[in-house]
Amino acid sequence: MRLPVIFLFFFVGGIEIASGQDGDQTPAIGIKGTKCYDDFLRPQRCKPEFENVAFGLQMEATNTCGDNGPTEYCEQTGVAGTKLCDVCVAGQHQARYLTDRHNQDSPTWWQSETMLEGIQWPNQVNLTLRFGKAFDITYIRIWFWSPRPESFYISKKTTADGPWIPYQYYSTTCRDTYGLPDMQHTRRGDEARPLCTSEYSDISPLRGGNVVFGTLEGRPSAYSLDATPELLEWVTATEIMITLDRLNTFGDEQFGDEKVLKSYFYAIADVAVGGKCKCNGHASECIDLVDDYGAKRKVCKCQHNTAGPDCNECLHFYNDAPWSRANTTHAHECKRFIPSEKIATSARQKIMVAAGTISQKVIP
Numbered sequence: 001m002r003l004p005v006i007f008l009f010f011f012v013g014g015i016e017i018a019s020g021q022d023g024d025q026t027p028a029i030g031i032k033g034t035k036c037y038d039d040f041l042r043p044q045r046c047k048p049e050f051e052n053v054a055f056g057l058q059m060e061a062t063n064t065c066g067d068n069g070p071t072e073y074c075e076q077t078g079v080a081g082t083k084l085c086d087v088c089v090a091g092q093h094q095a096r097y098l099t100d101r102h103n104q105d106s107p108t109w110w111q112s113e114t115m116l117e118g119i120q121w122p123n124q125v126n127l128t129l130r131f132g133k134a135f136d137i138t139y140i141r142i143w144f145w146s147p148r149p150e151s152f153y154i155s156k157k158t159t160a161d162g163p164w165i166p167y168q169y170y171s172t173t174c175r176d177t178y179g180l181p182d183m184q185h186t187r188r189g190d191e192a193r194p195l196c197t198s199e200y201s202d203i204s205p206l207r208g209g210n211v212v213f214g215t216l217e218g219r220p221s222a223y224s225l226d227a228t229p230e231l232l233e234w235v236t237a238t239e240i241m242i243t244l245d246r247l248n249t250f251g252d253e254q255f256g257d258e259k260v261l262k263s264y265f266y267a268i269a270d271v272a273v274g275g276k277c278k279c280n281g282h283a284s285e286c287i288d289l290v291d292d293y294g295a296k297r298k299v300c301k302c303q304h305n306t307a308g309p310d311c312n313e314c315l316h317f318y319n320d321a322p323w324s325r326a327n328t329t330h331a332h333e334c335k336r337f338i339p340s341e342k343i344a345t346s347a348r349q350k351i352m353v354a355a356g357t358i359s360q361k362v363i364p
C-alpha cells in the first residue's frame with residue numbers, strides 16, 4: 001500500500017532536510033543560490049542553488065540485464081501462478097535511465113539480471129555515481145521499479161581516492177546482515193555514523209516504492225549544523241554508491257522453478273540526489289570546467305578572494321589570515337597579505353619612535 005506523500009523541510013544554516021519515504025516528487029530542487037556580497041558590497045556567506053546533483057550524470061552499474069545476452073524476466077503480479085514474461089536486450093534498461101528526466105507516468109528504468117543468473121545475496125550489484133567534486137548532500141531518493149530490496153545500503157566518498165564510508169543501511173535483518181541495531185536516531189556527540197532501518201524493506205509495493213535518505217534526519221545537531229564540524233563532513237560527498245545486497249522474495253524461490261527465479265531482479269526508475277555544490281560559503285554558483293582532455297567537471301566560482309575547487313583556500317597574496325569557512329555571522333573573506341618584511345620594518349619603526357630615536361614624521 002502506498003503511503004501518502006510526507007515531506008518535511010526545515011532550514012538549518014541554509015541546508016534543507018528532507019524526510020518521508022513515499023512520494024513522487026523531487027523535493028526542493030531549484031532553490032536559488034545566495035549572494036556573496038550584500039547591497040553595500042560587504043562580504044557574506046553565500047551558497048550555490050539547490051539542485052538534483054544526479055540529473056544527467058552517468059551512473060555505473062556492475063550488472064545490467066541484456067549486457068550478457070538477452071535476459072528473460074517475468075513480472076511480479078502478486079497473484080500466484082500468474083507471471084507475464086518478457087525479454088530484456090542490451091541497451092533496453094541501461095544505467096543511464098537511472099538519472100534521466102523522470103516522468104512518473106511513463107518512467108524509464110535500469111534493471112539487473114534475475115535470480116536465475118545468480119543475482120542474490122551474497123552476490124551484490126553496485127550502482128555508482130561520481131560527482132567530480134564535493135557536494136553538500138541533503139537527501140538521496142531512490143524510486144524503485146521492482147519491489148524494494150530486503151537489504152541494501154548507501155555509501156559515499158569524500159575524496160576521489162578515499163575509502164567508501166557507509167551512509168545508511170536498509171534491511172529487514174539489520175542485525176544479521178549488517179551487524180547494526182534497527183534504529184532511526186543517533187545520539188548527540190555520535191552523529192556521524194550510519195544507521196540501519198527495517199522500515200522500507202517490505203516486498204510491498206511491488207512497483208513504485210520510494211526510499212528517501214535525509215542525510216541529517218535523526219541527527220540532533222542538525223539544528224546547529226554550522227557549529228558541528230562532524231555533521232558538515234557527514235553531508236559532504238564526492239561520489240555515492242548504492243549496494244543492492246538481497247532481493248525480497250515471497251519464499252517461493254527455494255523450489256528452483258525457473259519462471260519464479262526469473263521474477264526476482266532489481267529495477268530502479270530514478271535516483272535523485274538533492275544537494276548543493278560545496279563551496280564552503282564562498283561562492284553562489286558552480287560552473288563547468290573543461291580540462292585538457294575534454295572532460296567536464298564542476299568547480300566553484302569562488303568569491304571572497306578564495307580559490308580551489310571548493311573555495312577551500314585563499315588566493316595567492318591573500319593569506320593575511322588563515323583560510324576559514326564562511327558562516328552566518330562571519331564571511332571570513334581572505335585578506336591581502338602584507339609581506340613580513342614590511343610588517344617587520346613597520347614594527348621596527350614603531351619601536352624606534354617609542355624609544356625616541358626617530359621622529360614620528362618619518363613613518364608613512
Ligand SMILES: [Ca+2]
Pocket residue numbers: 097098099100101102107108109110269270
Ligand atoms: Ca528513469
